[in-house]
Amino acid sequence: MKRIHYFSFSALLLLSLNPVFAQPRAYATNEGAGTISVIDIATDTVASTIDTGGKPRGMAVCKGSKKLYVTEQTKAQLLVIDSLKGMIEQRISLGESPEAVYCSPNGEWLGVANEGSNSISFIHTQRLKVEFDIPVPGKNPEHGVFSPDGKLMLVSAEEADLVDVLDIEKRKHVASIKVGERPRGIAFSPDGKKAYVAVESASFLVAIDMTELKVVGKMSVGKRTAGVAVSPDGAYVFATNGGDANVSMVDTATFKVVENIAIGQRPWNMGFSPDGQKLYIASGRSGSVSVVDVASRKMVKEIPTGKLPWGVVIK
Numbered sequence: 001m002k003r004i005h006y007f008s009f010s011a012l013l014l015l016s017l018n019p020v021f022a023q024p025r026a027y028a029t030n031e032g033a034g035t036i037s038v039i040d041i042a043t044d045t046v047a048s049t050i051d052t053g054g055k056p057r058g059m060a061v062c063k064g065s066k067k068l069y070v071t072e073q074t075k076a077q078l079l080v081i082d083s084l085k086g087m088i089e090q091r092i093s094l095g096e097s098p099e100a101v102y103c104s105p106n107g108e109w110l111g112v113a114n115e116g117s118n119s120i121s122f123i124h125t126q127r128l129k130v131e132f133d134i135p136v137p138g139k140n141p142e143h144g145v146f147s148p149d150g151k152l153m154l155v156s157a158e159e160a161d162l163v164d165v166l167d168i169e170k171r172k173h174v175a176s177i178k179v180g181e182r183p184r185g186i187a188f189s190p191d192g193k194k195a196y197v198a199v200e201s202a203s204f205l206v207a208i209d210m211t212e213l214k215v216v217g218k219m220s221v222g223k224r225t226a227g228v229a230v231s232p233d234g235a236y237v238f239a240t241n242g243g244d245a246n247v248s249m250v251d252t253a254t255f256k257v258v259e260n261i262a263i264g265q266r267p268w269n270m271g272f273s274p275d276g277q278k279l280y281i282a283s284g285r286s287g288s289v290s291v292v293d294v295a296s297r298k299m300v301k302e303i304p305t306g307k308l309p310w311g312v313v314i315k
Contacts, residue, residue, distance in 0.1 A: 036081075057310045060101045068080075095112075180204050185269060242268070
């Protein structure tokens with residue numbers, strides 16, 4: 001019995017020391033390097049690298065799944081990756097030039113924005129095939145984000161001045177909301193009552209009332225605002241400003257900037273640690289992921305990843 005117990009303990013110890021199995025992890029797509037950096041967020045160091053052989057961009061992890069879903073632009077594919085083994089298991093054909101991918105709240109669906117095809121492809125996470133597509137009026141869609149209840153999706157169109165609203169059950173476009181030139185990142189408040197949109201050309205952060213589907217707030221937070229993330233508790237919305245190399249921390253109750261935090265060059269998309277204490281931001285021109293401590297409102301580390309990191313997700 002002692003021998004078996006000793007072997008089991010040793011095996012568990014080896015697994016715990018292996019970076020591949022370390023928890024928790026952040027994943028950053030490096031579209032210029034064709035790789036995905038796996039970051040151990042306990043130490044904020046790169047644990048391993050996954051080679052995609054292409055141009056990885058959007059990335060998602062779904063509720064209850066060990067898979068990592070990554071869009072690959074050059075071959076117009078969705079890569080299904082075993083997050084523990086770091087291996088590509090499957091490639092799913094998509095529309096032209098896929099960019100961001102998001103999971104539905106229940107983990108059943110993936111929505112992929114196809115820039116060249118002006119559509120959103122919907123993939124069931126169990127069947128792993130495109131079940132249907134919804135065309136969008138806005139040209140060059142980049143992000144298609146599910147509302148917290150999974151009933152709607154907001155889609156940003158880079159070559160437009162609006163975000164499109166999709167009804168998931170009806171599988172069709174139902175409205176458009178004018179926000180300003182070149183909308184990009186989108187994030188919802190945890191209760192789904194508001195959505196926040198980065199408007200790059202106009203350098204705005206926009207707040208949308210999701211009940212009335214209209215803009216209820218608009219302000220300049222910095223130059224070329226591109227990415228948006230809402231803290232898990234809903235208290236703050238963060239917006240990256242590519243022209244200022246910073247991220248704006250905005251109080252959601254007052255819709256006012258409380259801090260502009262200096263980070264890496266051309267910050268883009270980002271993700272929170274599970275406890276909401278740290279924010280991981282892809283800083284494209286720095287070739288790194290900037291780590292912001294939310295409590296101190298400072299960048300506490302810059303993690304070298306690869307050329308042109310596009311975004312970060314946490315699992």
